[in-house]
Amino acid sequence: MTRTLAFPAAAPEAAVEYFSAELGFEVDPDDLVQDLEAGRTDGYVVVETRAPEAFAHARIPGAINLPYRDLTPETTAHLDRNLVYVCYCESTVCNAATKGALKLAELGFKVKRLSGGIAGWIAAGYPVEGDKAGGMRCAC
Template sequence: MEVEVLQYFAMKLACETDCADVYQAMLTGQQDFVLFDVRSNEAFAKSHAQGAVNMPSADISERTMAKYDKVTPIVVYCWGPGCNGATKAASKLAKMGYQVKEMIGGIHYWEDFERYPVNRRVSQPQS
């Protein structure tokens, strides 16, 4: 039983990361991954983690991924714990041969709990 538990946690850590680890890597210049926000273009425009690339889950294909090499890891996130968009995107990318991890907590934890930097769309003043 102990071996199975250890294997479970090893696999979990191989497939997941969290906001703190992602931010720390970015902050210290040790970012060896591309960060994908897999939410819609509209959601990305409203708010996204600084440094994230918008790659909506539905748009992931051999064509859209052609400029990304399969050696560089990809970290994906979506809205948060109540959303499985990042899991679906990670699965799709893994099937295509990419090294991928899911950032647990998504933008919700990144922005609302950790308060890490985000880019926001600036509203135009009403005339």
């Protein structure tokens, strides 16, 4: 038997359930940039969950900064609970987006995570705002 098939593939019905759920948790940079460039921003907010200095350095245009360490009922009281908060951080080796999404979900907000973070966004050639000096770093 091959290593690839050492564990049998799931039944199609189980695969539909699994992959549908996965897509409910994440959005990829290409889908997001297409929405942003087309002005389709109703229903969601892009959220940088790292520290303010990372946000100042490089951010997705239109993103807001909600450092995950600062998320409390008080600091999120002004947020619209009808929106989906698309959280991102530095990259796949940073978990600030996961921590931010978890805290927001615990506070009752709908969330998604951006695959690849700002590093993936930049690597794809998508636009950024900020001073961009000093290279990328986690800063979470």
